[in-house]
Amino acid sequence: MVCFRLSPVPGSGLVLLCLVLGAVSSYALELNLMNAENATCLYAKWQMNFTIRYETASKNYKTVTISDFVNATYNGSFCGDGQNGPRIEVQFGSGFSWTVNFTKQVSTYSIENISFSYDTRDSTTFPDAKAKGVFPVHESVALKIPLDDIFRCSSILTLEKSDVGQHYWDVHVQAFVQNDTVSTKEFLCDKDKTSTTVVPIVPTTLPSPTTTPTPKEKPEVGSYSVKNGSNTCLLARMGLQLNLTQDKVTSIINIIPNTTNSTGSCHPQTALLRLNSHNIKYLDFVFAVKNENRFYLKEVNVSMYLVNGSVFSFANNNLSYWDAPLGSSYMCNKEQTVSVSEAFQINTFDLWVQPFSVIQGNYSTAEECSADSDLNFLIPVAVGVALGFLIIVVFISYMIGRRKSRTGYQSV
Numbered sequence: 001m002v003c004f005r006l007s008p009v010p011g012s013g014l015v016l017l018c019l020v021l022g023a024v025s026s027y028a029l030e031l032n033l034m035n036a037e038n039a040t041c042l043y044a045k046w047q048m049n050f051t052i053r054y055e056t057a058s059k060n061y062k063t064v065t066i067s068d069f070v071n072a073t074y075n076g077s078f079c080g081d082g083q084n085g086p087r088i089e090v091q092f093g094s095g096f097s098w099t100v101n102f103t104k105q106v107s108t109y110s111i112e113n114i115s116f117s118y119d120t121r122d123s124t125t126f127p128d129a130k131a132k133g134v135f136p137v138h139e140s141v142a143l144k145i146p147l148d149d150i151f152r153c154s155s156i157l158t159l160e161k162s163d164v165g166q167h168y169w170d171v172h173v174q175a176f177v178q179n180d181t182v183s184t185k186e187f188l189c190d191k192d193k194t195s196t197t198v199v200p201i202v203p204t205t206l207p208s209p210t211t212t213p214t215p216k217e218k219p220e221v222g223s224y225s226v227k228n229g230s231n232t233c234l235l236a237r238m239g240l241q242l243n244l245t246q247d248k249v250t251s252i253i254n255i256i257p258n259t260t261n262s263t264g265s266c267h268p269q270t271a272l273l274r275l276n277s278h279n280i281k282y283l284d285f286v287f288a289v290k291n292e293n294r295f296y297l298k299e300v301n302v303s304m305y306l307v308n309g310s311v312f313s314f315a316n317n318n319l320s321y322w323d324a325p326l327g328s329s330y331m332c333n334k335e336q337t338v339s340v341s342e343a344f345q346i347n348t349f350d351l352w353v354q355p356f357s358v359i360q361g362n363y364s365t366a367e368e369c370s371a372d373s374d375l376n377f378l379i380p381v382a383v384g385v386a387l388g389f390l391i392i393v394v395f396i397s398y399m400i401g402r403r404k405s406r407t408g409y410q411s412v
Helices: 370-408
Strands: 002-004 015-022 028-034 040-055 061-066 087-092 096-104 108-119 134-146 150-153 157-161 164-174 186-188 221-228 231-246 249-254 261-266 270-276 280-290 294-305 311-316 321-325 329-332 336-339 344-354 366-368
Touching: 028 087, 040 096, 040 108, 108 164, 134 157, 134 164, 221 261, 221 270, 231 261, 231 270, 231 280, 321 329, 321 366
Parallel strands: 002 015, 150 186, 329 366
Antiparallel strands: 015 028, 028 040, 040 061, 040 164, 087 096, 096 108, 108 134, 150 164, 157 164, 221 231, 231 249, 231 344, 261 270, 270 280, 280 294, 294 311, 294 321, 329 344, 336 344
């Protein structure tokens, strides 16, 4: 029996107790694999994405990012036997598959190799691909871990080969679970071993311990979009300023659009805009539909590199910002603050976003935020008051002038 949070799929005869696919939570995967005795034999939790560079029929090159695992299946995952070690298999999208194999030694176990394959016959993902077919990529890892430890790596791990980049982070895995109990003793990857102190990315910090950030210039406004095949399904335009507080020291980071990449995905009930740059692994804005007729910003996930190589990560999937009717866009020109946590906030400037129902790549009529609406209301009021004052001044001047005129013509 196979149990999924999203949808049931046929398994391989073993029990996948809880394959949780966080399609709206940075696409984290969590697997608790159980054997025939109903005991946990393998535990894994990780996040990943893939970048694929391919040649088009017009002899140009395109790069696609694969990060949507919402309809993944897991056929072939098993605990291992006397002949073969444990294995995790994931199938997703149109023709994508991913496999990791483990082996066991006397006192250690190894992440032996990782295989990934993709099918360029999927014209939606690989439009105008010159070469059509299934292309496999195999990577030897041979990473040894003490048998009773769980491997952990919060830092990003990258494998690159044959125009394919594989990216993994927030990894927790124990391939040979003992006595049905996942270990609490961690074996860290090399990157995490040297990343123990949290230090802000940008040296824009306060000279004294305080939570009030140093004022910083308004961020540049960038335009971002997400495509579903050849059609644009999400539009966003905004200036972004990140506020990170660690140990009572606040850092302010302006997002630079020219050095920021955007990817994402669109679904009937959810939409994702993911931004990344050299120091930001991902900044996710997850939108959702509520009451079948409105959308809102439901979730923000962030993971970014700190100056010493460690990683700050946080997620909040219980937000409620940028609410507007489906079929329209949301606009707020004034500065807004999205409070993700006490330690992390996002200030937005000149915001305009539409995550659903985009028609021909254009924004629909915007619903303005209350701050802009108040401003729009005050402007005509101020103009009316000014005109009224001007009329009063003119009237008084007229009356004074008329009185002087009448005085000048009095008979002697």
